[in-house]
Amino acid sequence: MQTAQPAFSAADLARRRSASRRLAWLLAAIVLAIYLVGLFIKR
Amino acid sequence: MVIVPRDSSASRHNRRPTLLRRAACLAPAVFPVAAGAGYSFNFPEPVTPIARETLHIHNEFMLIITTLFVVVFAIMIYSMIRHRKSIGHQPSKFSGPTGALQWFWALIPFAILLFIDFVLMGIPAVQAIINMEDTKTKADLVLKVTGMQWKWQYEYPEAGVKFISTLATPRDQIANAETKGEHYLLEVDKPVVLPVGKKVRVLLTSTDVIHTWWVPQFGVKRDAIPGFLRETWVLIEKPGIYRGQCAELCGKDHGFMPVVVHAVPEPEYLAWLEAQKAEARAAAGGADRSWSRDELMAEGKAVYEKVCAACHQPDGKGLPPAFPALAGSQIVNGPLLDMNGKAVKDSHVDRVMHGKAGTAMQAFATSLSDVELAAVITYERNSFGNQKGDMIQPAQIKSLR
Amino acid sequence: MNTASTHAAEHHGEYHPGGLRRWLTTTNHKDIGTMYLTFSLIMFFVGGLMILAVRAELFQPGLQLMKPEFFNQLIGVHALVMIFAALMPAATGFANWMIPLMIGAPDMALPRLNNWGFWLLPPAAILLTLPFTLALFGIGDGAIATGWTFYAPLSVQGGMGVDFAILAVHILGISSIMGSINIIVTIFNMRAPGMTMMKLPLFAWGWLITAFLLIATLPVLAGAVTMLLTDRHFGTHFFDAAGGGDPILFQHLFWFFGHPEVYILLLPVWGLMPHVLATFSRKPTYGYTAQVYSFIAIGILSVVVWAHHFFTAGMPVPALIYFMFSTMAISLPLAVLFFCWIATMWKGAMTFETPMLFAVGFIVLFGIAGLTGLILADVAADAQYHHSYFVVAHFHYALFAGGIMGVMTGVYYWLPKWTGHMYNETLGKLHFWLTVVSFNLTFIPQFFLGLAGMPRRIPDYALQFAEFNAISTVGAFILGLSQLLFAWNIWSCIRGGPKVENRVWEGADGLEWELSSPPPHHSWDTQPQVK
Secondary structure: OOOOEEOOOHHHHHHHHHHHHHHHHHHHHHHHHHHHHHHHOOO | OOOOOOOOHHHOOOOOHHHHHHHHHHHHHHOOOOOOOOOOOOOOOOOOHHHHHHHHHHHHHHHHHHHHHHHHHHHHHHHHHHOEHHHOOOOOOOOOOOHHHHHHHHHHHHHHHHHHHHHHHHHHHHHHHHHHHOOOOOOOEEEEEEEEOOEEEEEEOOOOEEEEEOEOOOHHHHOOOOOOOOOOOOOEOOOEEEEOOOEEEEEEEEOOOOEEEEEHHHOEEEEEOEOOOEEEEEEOOOOEEEEEEEOOOOOOOHHHOEEEEEEEOHHHHHHHHHHHHHHHHHHHHHOOOOOOHHHHHHHHHHHHHHHHHHHHOOOOOOEOOOEOOOOOOOOOOOOOOOOOOOOOOOOHHHHHHHOOOOOOOOOOOOOOOHHHHHHHHHHHHOOOOOOOOOOOOHHHHHHHO | OOOOOOOHHHHOOOOOOOHHHHHHHOOOHHHHHHHHHHHHHHHHHHHHHHHHHHHHHOOOOOOOOOOHHHHHHHHHHHHHHHHHHHHHHHHHHHHHHHHHHHHOOOOOOOHHHHHHHHHOHHHHHHHHHHHHHHHHOOOOOOOOOOOOOOOOOHHHHOOHHHHHHHHHHHHHHHHHHHHHHHHHHHHHHOOOOOOOHHHOOHHHHHHHHHHHHHHHHHHHHHHHHHHHHHHHHOOOOOOOHHHOOOHHHHHHHHHHHHHHHHHHHHHHHHHHHHHHHHHHHOOOOOOHHHHHHHHHHHHHHHOOOHHHHHHHHOOOHHHHHHHHHHHHHOHHHHHHHHHHHHHHHOOOOEOOOHHHHHHHHHHHHHHHHHHHHHHHOOHHHHHHHOOEHHHHHHHHHHHHHHHHHHHHHHHHHHHHHHHOEOOOHHHHHHHHHHHHHHHHHHHHHHHHHHHHOOEOOOOOOOHHHHHHHHHHHHHHHHHHHHHHHHHHHHHHHHHOOOEOOOOOOOOOOOHHHHOOOOOOOOOOOEEOOOO
16 A cells, blocks of 8 residues: 655755765766876877 | 579568569569579688688588577567467566576576687687788788779789779769679779789788778788788689679778789789789880870870779869869969979879878879879870960979989 | 646646747656657658668669769768667657656756757757758768768868768767766666665666766767867877877777667667566566676676777787677676566566567567677678678667667557557557568668678679669668658557556556556656555
């Protein structure tokens, strides 16, 4: 039996959102780093 | 020659028979194909040790993967027939192996595949690779292959013989204005000649972009890379004519630069080589005398049509912007040489001899003789509406090298 | 698309634009998913038309319809469109629609980034195809004519079509990276309580690995095409031997991206298959853990096998042997997947609605792709297969029978959930059979053409290749026309049809099937209970 609970609480959602933003910027930085490394690879 | 293809696909497939049958009916009218050619299902006949090994490996591997395919999908089809809701089969609830027996059934295929991959397929493959890459052991002669847009240049360095090999199929056949010959697109003006039974070390390079030299019956395919030398080897076991094509997209005429090799008994090869050397001496000698205007124009026209017309077009109008027009061109109508008899930078002579970096215009000094260069330059300056009236002697070209 | 909210009162004061504004500014994962899928379907037909023109030219020997230069443009743009503008957006559309629903999240973690990621696509598609139009007016000499692989030095030589393609690839890459970041972050941070990683639906796992691969390899492609751009216009010599560079460096960089790219195209489909098979076998998914680890193994392996795309370029023997064995190793986790798919079906109670037909067709035909891939890995035999039609057939089995038919499976499976209507089952089955038969008619002859010695990327061929080319062309036209049935079915289903339940399919399991069909505007207003 499923008891309906309210969706993510406001506090929970805020935490998840800021965690998401942080992780997103980290991933973007990794992407940029790989791009720059690629430009300097010589065979 | 108009021959009916052997097998009409319409009988094999009962989907949309009208469309297929219609297409098959068109076939006799539309396919000028020699009888018997057309439905081959495996590599062509191998004539080198590498090709034979490759064919053997291919056949073995095809057997393995066909067996895998049949066994695995027989099991799946069995399940699709027996484990259906419509015949009342009740679904099981398992979601993984339970018990030793089921683990065995789950891991066995994995183990079999491991064996197939790394032992059954892997070990013969390693052997074959080592053989294939062994270009230097006991090589009897060297053939240097240079890929160019869109022809091959062949060189026998030890004999000092060098020539270009271009597609010989007339453009009219390609444009469907003439019936196509038997070796349509696989014929050249000057084939490579190699001795049977001798190991030939093949060196490859290119003057412009990457090309790939491929002769299926030799089992050999190797890239020709500008600025680098690559190697492979062939030992042709049987006399005959062997045909291949460029196998790396290299521009507009990638499909029109075939490879043709005549493999002949060694005495015949040596005689041919001597004849080539004599021809080369005669051509070089030509540079020492003075050529008349008419002689240069005639020779120049021949060179232009064989070497230049593909890009700059027979009428000299080019295909701008990639291939500039020669008719009315500033460069062609510019100065020939400077006061000291040297080439002017970016002038007509400079362009033809040294090419233009970053474009398809290559340095023809490496592939054309003094006579050919002088002739084609003279021809261009006095054709397509250009009326410079001047000419240049092979000896002058020779002094510019 | 009817996603009208059933809780009108709760939305008092929220901004709900209609018409064009809605689509331009939406941050709703379902709307964005719909846009990705619509864009993908349109580009699928665009790419398809291009290749039908190519196959028409290849119907007979001789040049009948076009110049070789134009032919070279068509084949390259066909591939770029199919890979970047059809397959990848379709998979991204699935991810957008289904991942939040599957994990009990209200939306993607970064909804605005989601919108930007989509809207980069139409300009990129225009950039890819614009050079064709410009050439008609005498500006430039057409689109990129180097094949989708852009090899230097040919691509350094090429006209402005190459520059357009480089820019398009950069934009498409940025779009994919944005989508991937969003997917990773959503899966890590937005799962409902109780949804542990090892309860994550396999479709989400498939996309998680895909997203990591995209982030790791797209920047390398971007680097490679940037270096190409500077070689072309700014005097660098990365790929020019005369300047101290190396053309093969380009191939290394390109295929470092290019090989993982094919798994990027396939992993979402491999993630989808267990859902469909379990549903129509009415059995739990077999080997969930094994499949998760297989996805991860394939993802890792895919990054260390790239040189098998250019064995003939000449590399040292140890390198040839290494790349051969590492490539073959991928067959092992792949075999695990096949085993689990069939084991899911085994002793089930199967029915064969259209999604299941496509799933089974996928398993068989993608099996052919995998098996022919195994023999292509063999360096010795590859000397014959490389750059011949054998390879063309192999990768079409992988990317059409694998990728596209996988997408079709997903569309038929989820369309009722998205629209609330059932599609036309008879039409679906007809589409399936026509597709499978004509697909094989198109590509089986190409295996034999490759074995017989026909190279790829040639507009005209020697006479012994004529029969199989003709058959292949006939198959291709039937294949192309059959897809109109697909488009028609989708369109009709959107407009209307028999209403469906939340649980559209009898055997379907998962959070997404607890929501209404179509789901409400705000997907998970109340938190789901994760079992």
